[in-house]
Amino acid sequence: MAKPKKTLLVEMVLLDDGSWESSAAGRMVETARTPSAANDDVPGAEAEVSTLDTFSRLLSQRNLELLRLIKAKEPQSVAELARLSGRPKASLMLTLRRFHHYGIVLFDCVDGGRKAPRVMCDRLRVDIAI
Numbered sequence: 001m002a003k004p005k006k007t008l009l010v011e012m013v014l015l016d017d018g019s020w021e022s023s024a025a026g027r028m029v030e031t032a033r034t035p036s037a038a039n040d041d042v043p044g045a046e047a048e049v050s051t052l053d054t055f056s057r058l059l060s061q062r063n064l065e066l067l068r069l070i071k072a073k074e075p076q077s078v079a080e081l082a083r084l085s086g087r088p089k090a091s092l093m094l095t096l097r098r099f100h101h102y103g104i105v106l107f108d109c110v111d112g113g114r115k116a117p118r119v120m121c122d123r124l125r126v127d128i129a130i
Contacts, residue, residue, distance in 0.1 A: 005122035
């Protein structure tokens with residue numbers, strides 16, 4: 001049987017004054033691989049989005065490639081991910097913390113207290129109410 005894919009849903013609301021609601025809720029849902037199967041809600045992370053620009057910058061092509069790299073290579077530490085990605089460890093950790101804030105990346109503690117980043121979803125869908 002095919003393993004269901006996980007999708008993180010983030011809702012953003014445009015207010016009358018042109019600002020974005022700052023406390024949008026993110027939740028994980030499992031999506032079956034076949035279009036006819038039903039979606040099941042599962043507990044997820046709370047996401048706070050202050051602006052659409054901030055969130056869209058986080059989802060840059062470079063950062064999406066980073067998420068794909070984490071999924072494909074399953075690095076056992078942030079230092080290993082820095083070597084694989086060619087990014088400085090300090091700026092990489094900042095990006096990973098932002099992903100962690102939205103529940104996109106979590107850290108597994110491995111031998112010696114190292115943090116191994118793990119991507120928690122297969123898809124990311126942003127619903128924007130206007």
